[in-house]
Amino acid sequence: MTPQPPPVPDNAEGRPRRVGVEIEFAGLPPRDTANLVQELFGGEVEVLSPHRLKVTDTRWGEFGIELDTQYAHPDAERVDPDACQDSEWERMRQEFHQRTRELIGDVVTGLVPTEIVCPPVPWDELGELDALFEALRQRGAKGTDASLLYGFGLHLNPEAPSLDVESLLAHLRAYLLSARWLREQIQVDITREVLPHANPFPRAYALKVLDPDYAPDLETLIDDYLEDNPTRNRELDLLPLFAHLHPEHPHELLDDHLVKPRPTYHYRLPNAQLSESGWGAVQEWNRWLEVEVLAASPETLAERGAQYLARHRPVWPVRLWQSLRRRLGQS
Numbered sequence: 001m002t003p004q005p006p007p008v009p010d011n012a013e014g015r016p017r018r019v020g021v022e023i024e025f026a027g028l029p030p031r032d033t034a035n036l037v038q039e040l041f042g043g044e045v046e047v048l049s050p051h052r053l054k055v056t057d058t059r060w061g062e063f064g065i066e067l068d069t070q071y072a073h074p075d076a077e078r079v080d081p082d083a084c085q086d087s088e089w090e091r092m093r094q095e096f097h098q099r100t101r102e103l104i105g106d107v108v109t110g111l112v113p114t115e116i117v118c119p120p121v122p123w124d125e126l127g128e129l130d131a132l133f134e135a136l137r138q139r140g141a142k143g144t145d146a147s148l149l150y151g152f153g154l155h156l157n158p159e160a161p162s163l164d165v166e167s168l169l170a171h172l173r174a175y176l177l178s179a180r181w182l183r184e185q186i187q188v189d190i191t192r193e194v195l196p197h198a199n200p201f202p203r204a205y206a207l208k209v210l211d212p213d214y215a216p217d218l219e220t221l222i223d224d225y226l227e228d229n230p231t232r233n234r235e236l237d238l239l240p241l242f243a244h245l246h247p248e249h250p251h252e253l254l255d256d257h258l259v260k261p262r263p264t265y266h267y268r269l270p271n272a273q274l275s276e277s278g279w280g281a282v283q284e285w286n287r288w289l290e291v292e293v294l295a296a297s298p299e300t301l302a303e304r305g306a307q308y309l310a311r312h313r314p315v316w317p318v319r320l321w322q323s324l325r326r327r328l329g330q331s
Contacts, residue, residue: 020120023153027142029051030051144189153269174291200234247261
């Protein structure tokens with residue numbers, strides 16, 4: 001499958017915009033996964049801990065591979081090699097901590113997913129990255145539909161074509177208007193619908209953002225988002241983008257260590273369809289482009305926004321106000 005070009009194909013430096021890709025799956029432990037990545041893309045495997053590795057110096061940069069639970073990995077705040085030099089007790093304590101986390105990882109392997117965090121890839125090279133998904137399929141990796149317990153997803157992190165607030169607002173509006181179509185096209189797995197990892201936006205927030213009179217500055221856009229979406233678990237998670245744009249913002253979510261500041265949209269909706277031949281990042285990228293195409297079409301965006309408001313905006317307050325005005329006019 002061929003990746004389709006976005007309306008804005010290049011970034012501000014004149015290079016093709018890049019896309020980060022993350023995928024969760026079962027059936028292949030992190031060490032085997034890292035070896036597979038190295039086979040495909042070269043580089044060097046570096047073991048950070050028994051269940052967390054990285055593959056460095058590939059053509060695109062660094063791949064991160066790990067079991068997707070913090071309890072399978074040593075806590076960095078509790079591991080200090082320098083402290084072991086002068087204290088046998090401290091050395092034993094740290095070894096016990098590391099061994100315990102390793103055992104936890106051994107036990108939960110197969111129950112919690114392995115995650116690959118790919119380096120940012122130019123959008124026109126996503127087809128080459130899809131070799132990874134085919135290789136995972138052939139090695140027995142299991143995706144979302146392999147079990148009712150597997151709420152696995154594929155996340156895209158497309159580089160924002162512009163960081164101007166007008167562009168951010170247009171893409172947010174376009175996503176709100178496209179979300180239902182995307183869910184229908186993806187056929188979001190029932191387990192992922194039940195789990196809170198990719199929840200839809202509240203309708204009240206959509207009505208606020210789609211109002212044609214809503215024209216926030218960046219501060220207001222961020223504050224409104226945080227007020228109505230105080231969570232990382234939105235189908236389009238804007239926290240990494242806002243943390244990048246406003247690093248001094250006081251909200252605790254933007255300072256969460258799990259929120260990685262970056263100039264991208266964090267799109268969390270797709271399933272990990274590893275059982276489906278030909279499925280991969282390209283297919284989900286091409287679907288995502290419906291959002292970018294709509295965001296780049298102001299007239300169509302405004303028209304569809306008006307249609308959404310006409311269908312979903314509460315009518316009774318308007319009618320009540322009109323009735324009160326008529327009565328006041330008669331008195």
